[in-house]
Amino acid sequence: MFIYFSIGHSVPAVHPLDSRSHRSLLSAKQAFDRRQHRAIPFTILFMVLLASAFAPSDATGCPLQTASAVGGGELQTLEFDYQPVPGQAHFDFALPDVNTGEIRRLSDFKGKKVILIHFASW
Amino acid sequence: MPVWYETLKPFVNENKVVILGVVQEQHASRTRLYRQWGKYDFPIVQDPMTKLGMRAVPLIIAIDEQGIVRGTKLRPNQVDSQFLSVDYAKQSPLNQKQLDPEFQNSLLIASRPLQEVRDRVTADPSYLSQINLADALILKALSDTHRRANQAKSTDVAEPPNKGDNYENTQMQQAVLESVKQIQEAISLYKTVYEGSENPSVAFRLAVAYRMAFDSEGAAPLDFANASKFWTQALSKDPNQYIWRRRIEQYGPRMNKPYPFYDWIPTAQKEVAERGEIPWPQTVALTDSELAQPARGDWESQPMVNPDPETRITRSPLGIVRVDSTMVPYRLKPTQTGRLHLQFSIRRSKWNHESEPLMVWLEPNPNVQLQTNRLNPQNALRLIATSSLPQTVEVDLTISKDFNAASDGIELRGFALFNRCVDESGVCVYERFDFRVQIPVEQ
Numbered sequence: 430m431f432i433y434f435s436i437g438h439s440v441p442a443v444h445p446l447d448s449r450s451h452r453s454l455l456s457a458k459q460a461f462d463r464r465q466h467r468a469i470p471f472t473i474l475f476m477v478l479l480a481s482a483f484a485p486s487d488a489t490g491c492p493l494q495t496a497s498a499v500g501g502g503e504l505q506t507l508e509f510d511y512q513p514v515p516g517q518a519h520f521d522f523a524l525p526d527v528n529t530g531e532i533r534r535l536s537d538f539k540g541k542k543v544i545l546i547h548f549a550s551w
Numbered sequence: 552m553p554v555w556y557e558t559l560k561p562f563v564n565e566n567k568v569v570i571l572g573v574v575q576e577q578h579a580s581r582t583r584l585y586r587q588w589g590k591y592d593f594p595i596v597q598d599p600m601t602k603l604g605m606r607a608v609p610l611i612i613a614i615d616e617q618g619i620v621r622g623t624k625l626r627p628n629q630v631d632s633q634f635l636s637v638d639y640a641k642q643s644p645l646n647q648k649q650l651d652p653e654f655q656n657s658l659l660i661a662s663r664p665l666q667e668v669r670d671r672v673t674a675d676p677s678y679l680s681q682i683n684l685a686d687a688l689i690l691k692a693l694s695d696t697h698r699r700a701n702q703a704k705s706t707d708v709a710e711p712p713n714k715g716d717n718y719e720n721t722q723m724q725q726a727v728l729e730s731v732k733q734i735q736e737a738i739s740l741y742k743t744v745y746e747g748s749e750n751p752s753v754a755f756r757l758a759v760a761y762r763m764a765f766d767s768e769g770a771a772p773l774d775f776a777n778a779s780k781f782w783t784q785a786l787s788k789d790p791n792q793y794i795w796r797r798r799i800e801q802y803g804p805r806m807n808k809p810y811p812f813y814d815w816i817p818t819a820q821k822e823v824a825e826r827g828e829i830p831w832p833q834t835v836a837l838t839d840s841e842l843a844q845p846a847r848g849d850w851e852s853q854p855m856v857n858p859d860p861e862t863r864i865t866r867s868p869l870g871i872v873r874v875d876s877t878m879v880p881y882r883l884k885p886t887q888t889g890r891l892h893l894q895f896s897i898r899r900s901k902w903n904h905e906s907e908p909l910m911v912w913l914e915p916n917p918n919v920q921l922q923t924n925r926l927n928p929q930n931a932l933r934l935i936a937t938s939s940l941p942q943t944v945e946v947d948l949t950i951s952k953d954f955n956a957a958s959d960g961i962e963l964r965g966f967a968l969f970n971r972c973v974d975e976s977g978v979c980v981y982e983r984f985d986f987r988v989q990i991p992v993e994q
Contacts, residue, residue, distance in 0.1 A: 503679045504744075506654045507752040509604035513612050513620040518647055520655060521618075522603055523662035524596035525690055527579040528586070530698030532661050532690070533596050535571065536618065542568045542635060544559055545612040547605055548552055549576055550585035551797070551812040 511547075519545070555611065556591055558627040563593070567635050573598055575605055575794050577762055577801075579697055581813060583831040588819035597693060600756045602658065602686060607793040615639040657683055661690035678744045682753065685740035689760055692730040692737075699723065700834055731769035734760055745781075751788035755795055758782040766835045775877040775892065783881040802838065802879040804890040804947040805846035813841040839928075839945040840879075840890055846947070855925040858912055864968060864983040872897055872967065876988035882960075884993045888949045893926075893988065894941045895967055901937040903970035903979045911944045913965040918954045919990065922947040937972050950992055961990040 513519055521536045535543070555570075562568045572595035574582045579597050586595055598605065613622035613634040622634055660668060660683045668687045672680045741757035744750070758781035765774035779802065786795045801812050816837060823830040877892040893911060902909065911926040926944035954961065964987050972979045 503677050504682070504748055504750045504753070506651065506657055506679060507682065507750060509654065510606060511604040511610075513623055515620050515622060517620055518618050518650070519612065519614050519620050520650055520658055522658040523660070523690075524573070524598050524602075525661065525694035525697055527574065527582045527595045527597050527697055529701055530694040530696070532694060533571070533594055534659070534662055535614075538569050538571065539618055540616050542616060543614040544555070544568055544570050544630070545573065545614060546552065546555060546570060547573045547575070547603075547608050547610040547612075549574060549608050549794075549797070550581055550815070551576070551801070551810070 552591075552609070553589060554627050556589065556593075558630060562631070562635055569593070571596070573603065573605070575599065575601055575608060577759065577798065578766075578833075578835045579693070580700065580831060580834045581816070583700070584816060584819050584823070584833070587828065587831050588815075588823055597697075599693070600686065600689065600759050601752075601792075601794050605794055606791070653679065657686070660687045661694070663687065665691060678748055681740045681744050682756070685737040685744075685756065685760070688733040688737040688740075689756070689763065692733040692763065695726060695730050696834075699726065700831075704829075704831065727768055731764075731767050734764050734767055735769060738764060749788070751785045751792075754781045754785035754788065755792075758785060758798075772873070772875045775875070775894070776881070779877050779879045780881040783879075799880055802840050802877075802890065802892065804879075804888045805840075805843050806888045806947065808840075808843065808845040811842060811844050813837055814844070816842075838892070838943060840892070855912075855923060857914075858910065858925070858968060859966070859983060862983070864981065867971065867982040867984045870898065871900060871971070872969075872982075872984040874967070874984070874986045874988065878990055882991040882993045883950045885950045885954045886952045888947055889990075890945055890947050891963075891988070891990070892943060892945050894943045895969075895984070896941045897939055897971065900974070901939045901972045902942060903937050903972045905936050906970050906979075907968075907981075909942050909944070909967060909969040911965060911967045913946065913963055916961065916963055918951045918961045919963065920949040920951065948990070950990070954992065955994075959989065960992045963988050963990060 519535065521534055523532050523534045525531070526533050535545070559568060559570055563570060570593035572586075572591070572593060574595055574597055576582055576597070577599050582595055582597065585591075610623070611625060612620060613625055613630070615621050616639065619639065621637070621639065625634060657679070665687055668684050672684050738757065738760045741753055741760055745753045745757055758778045761774050761778035761781065764770060765778060779799070782795065782799050786792060786799060789795065797809075797812075800808055816833070820830040873896045875894045875896070877894075879890050879892065880887075883889045895909065895911075909928055913921055913924050913926070915921070915924060923946060926946055928942045928944055950961070964985075966983050966985045968981070968983050970979055970981055
């Protein structure tokens with residue numbers, strides 16, 4: 430059986446613009462201007478808080494490492510699509526020869542032109 | 552492949568180019584025969600776990616003397632003018648992208664001493680280190696298996712070591728058991744990482760390792776079922792992985808097959824034998840599904856008669872015969888078609904193939920449409936008078952659209968009829984073995 434990481438409860442998001450005490454000390458124009466200036470950082474802050482609100486968290490509100498987050502970073506190496514680009518070096522690899530069992534590396538053929546044929550017999 | 556080979560052969564003979572094949576298949580014995588049949592004399596390496604990230608085949612890559620990719624879409628008639636005749640040494644150096652050292656290390660893991668890879672896990676027990684060790688173990692087991700097959704062939708042994716053989720050579724027996732241990736250790740590592748990461752590439756590797764275990768001396772009852780389970784999980788997480796899809800289709804129902812996978816093998820064996828050569832043996836026996844032609848449209852069940860409705864045939868004693876079932880894909884939805892593989896193993900006696908072969912009857916079930924109720928092993932490549940090798944039967948089935956049970960799946964009941972030689976004295980009996988198997992169904 431597999432162990433699935435549980436998704437913890439969410440932290441409620443608090444909108445930073447909901448603090449009305451500051452607004453009451455300013456004129457409508459000043460408040461408008463200040464809101465304009467604050468809009469960008471507040472928007473960023475809001476998005477961060479919103480993201481954290483929906484992020485998995487433990488009982489203390491600290492983000493949990495989800496299943497994908499645990500292995501996701503270091504295992505990204507495995508999520509590789511083979512797309513050789515002309516002009517770029519082909520990565521080296523080592524695999525067993527189907528007939529002899531010998532481990533062959535692409536770099537064994539350095540100094541020679543190589544046609545690499547990826548195929549299946551079906 | 553034949554066109555490319557014919558085009559390149561004169562240039563290979565002139566030492567202007569080398570060919571390196573990379574095959575993504577599970578079983579190298581298929582590739583060995585394919586290579587022999589086509590008289591392909593270039594080396595072919597095996598990447599059964601799609602470690603290189605290959606998602607579709609075929610793909611031809613032209614690489615220059617310095618290891619720089621020079622073409623990915625060349626046609627055979629362009630290869631001389633656009634690649635072989637070009638002097639890349641005269642061209643200015645290119646700005647190279649730096650390759651991730653972890654990625655490069657992972658791709659070269661098969662060339663590292665196993666102890667070095669093991670030590671790395673001790674020093675850094677990260678998921679990636681564990682996967683590298685598991686990959687190294689699998690590739691080592693493959694390499695040793697291929698080497699043993701080659702030794703057997705080169706010494707003119709009619710059959711290379713097969714599952715179920717008695718090894719007189721103790722050294723070889725130890726080597727076989729070492730490979731089994733390596734596969735088991737790799738399974739354990741892949742499982743640990745998959746449980747923590749649910750990474751699809753790890754699921755695919757785990758499935759490959761389970762299938763290798765199933766084909767090995769250390770086979771456990773659920774190995775093939777687990778291979779099907781993790782192949783299915785890998786594909787469900789990455790449905791566009793063409794190679795992974797093909798691996799499931801290889802064992803899957805005829806309805807889902809794009810083409811017959813290995814129907815060329817009997818022809819190849821015949822033609823190679825006609826040339827006076829011994830065809831490379833299939834160390835892992837072909838299954839019916841690998842030879843089956845695709846089926847299109849609805850198939851109609853063939854009505855069959857129960858061969859022993861009143862249970863008149865004597866039941867086999869307990870513990871003599873065992874059945875292991877594998878569904879491909881692993882879990883079906885209502886209306887979905889899959890292929891059921893039933894493997895029958897025998898203990899303390901042998902199947903007798905000289906008279907009537909094994910026959911399996913599956914009871915009709917309202918929740919399942921069976922292609923047929925009565926099954927025989929179609930593939931009998933190693934037909935000899937008696938053997939203790941497992942026998943497999945396969946059938947396509949479709950889950951009823953009305954099936955809506957709360958249980959995990961559908962229970963199919965059936966029985967097998969077979970001739971069994973009780974001991975070396977030649978006493979043989981005709982017996983019946985009753986069984987039940989569970990078809991996993993997705994709700």
